[in-house]
Amino acid sequence: MEHKVLVIGGTGLVGNALLRAWTARRTEVAAATYHCHSSGGFLQLDMQDEARVRALLCRFKPTVVALPAANPFVDYCELHPEETRKVNVDGTLNVARACRDNGARMIFFSSDYVFDGLKGLYTEEDAPCPINEYGRQKAEAESGVLAADPRNLVLRTSGAYGWQWEPKNFVLQICARLSKGEPMRVAADVRYNPTYVENLAEITVALVDKAAGGIFHVVGAEEIVRHEFAARAARAFGLDEKLLLPTPLAELASPTPRPQESSLCTDKVRAAVASHPIGVDEGLRRMLAMAPSWRIYARSLPDPAAKIAPTRG
Numbered sequence: 001m002e003h004k005v006l007v008i009g010g011t012g013l014v015g016n017a018l019l020r021a022w023t024a025r026r027t028e029v030a031a032a033t034y035h036c037h038s039s040g041g042f043l044q045l046d047m048q049d050e051a052r053v054r055a056l057l058c059r060f061k062p063t064v065v066a067l068p069a070a071n072p073f074v075d076y077c078e079l080h081p082e083e084t085r086k087v088n089v090d091g092t093l094n095v096a097r098a099c100r101d102n103g104a105r106m107i108f109f110s111s112d113y114v115f116d117g118l119k120g121l122y123t124e125e126d127a128p129c130p131i132n133e134y135g136r137q138k139a140e141a142e143s144g145v146l147a148a149d150p151r152n153l154v155l156r157t158s159g160a161y162g163w164q165w166e167p168k169n170f171v172l173q174i175c176a177r178l179s180k181g182e183p184m185r186v187a188a189d190v191r192y193n194p195t196y197v198e199n200l201a202e203i204t205v206a207l208v209d210k211a212a213g214g215i216f217h218v219v220g221a222e223e224i225v226r227h228e229f230a231a232r233a234a235r236a237f238g239l240d241e242k243l244l245l246p247t248p249l250a251e252l253a254s255p256t257p258r259p260q261e262s263s264l265c266t267d268k269v270r271a272a273v274a275s276h277p278i279g280v281d282e283g284l285r286r287m288l289a290m291a292p293s294w295r296i297y298a299r300s301l302p303d304p305a306a307k308i309a310p311t312r313g
């Protein structure tokens with residue numbers, strides 16, 4: 001069956017990659033939204049406003065609603081739990097109820113931070129055991145999304161990197177700091193699966209095509225220490241890796257307790273779709289190869305997505 005897609009949070013790192021992947025597949029993108037950062041062709045939406053979420057679904061009648069929208073700032077969530085819960089839990093559940101009542105399937109993006117990081121290689125069968133507010137919000141939202149409709153998809157991802165308008169993700173931060181010759185302290189005792197965002201988007205599209213439902217871990221193929229990943233990124237981008245200072249997590253000032261070994265097992269998604277998670281070197285290589293063209297590419301999406309091409313930057 002052909003889908004008609006609505007992307008809530010289309011201006012973000014994951015949302016923008018989803019738009020590229022669905023456009024490349026010639027799937028109909030009915031609309032995509034932003035929240036604060038106005039962008040040509042995107043519609044404004046605050047998902048805390050349930051009436052506006054419902055109005056959007058009634059207007060565009062999507063069969064699939066992707067929700068990469070969130071407040072993903074872990075420290076901000078820790079310091080402002082009530083404010084961020086209204087977005088990450090209440091806002092998510094507004095979308096889940098609207099999807100249920102309009103017969104649309106929902107794709108919710110969750111996180112490795114639903115786990116405590118004591119074990120590593122968590123499977124979809126492992127019970128969530130968050131140790132910070134962001135993780136608690138994600139775990140609660142996951143349950144609500146699946147309770148609203150078991151056909152919904154919950155995709156847990158981790159350390160997403162790729163091109164984006166604001167250099168927020170880890171790889172772009174490394175590029176920004178090291179290219180100015182600034183040293184950067186990086187955790188030497190945190191292990192996770194960095195995820196190339198275009199690979200996450202391709203796998204998401206494949207899962208939607210298969211009408212998969214439930215929880216899937218969609219992360220990069222490699223479990224790697226954060227400092228080692230940073231060093232490989234520096235090498236790939238021709239930057240001085242000696243500026244990366246290996247540092248114990250406990251010495252990196254943060255108000256948030258963070259999981260140390262939050263790697264995720266990807267056996268379930270590998271068995272479900274032909275599109276597989278890729279490793280760090282392939283992800284970085286693909287990111288570099290996209291460098292000269294990604295802005296042009298994002299601006300020259302064919303119809304109907306031309307109307308949602310980003311104009312920021």
Ligand SMILES: NC(=O)c1ccc[n+]([C@@H]2O[C@H](COP(=O)([O-])OP(=O)(O)OC[C@H]3O[C@@H](n4cnc5c(N)ncnc54)[C@H](OP(=O)(O)O)[C@@H]3O)[C@@H](O)[C@H]2O)c1
Pocket residue numbers: 008009010011012013014015033034035036037038045046047048067068069070071072087091109110111112157158159160161
């Ligand atoms: N990036 C990662 O490494 C990572 C890892 C694990 C899980 N995740 C999860 O994956 C999802 C996507 O992350 P991301 O990195 O793409 O985030 P992002 O780049 O910060 O994008 C977030 C998107 O949500 C929108 N948004 C924020 N508040 C909103 C609200 N109240 N109502 C409607 N839209 C709102 C933003 O719009 P404006 O920009 O216009 O404000 C933006 O389009 C999130 O659920 C995140 O928790 C991400």
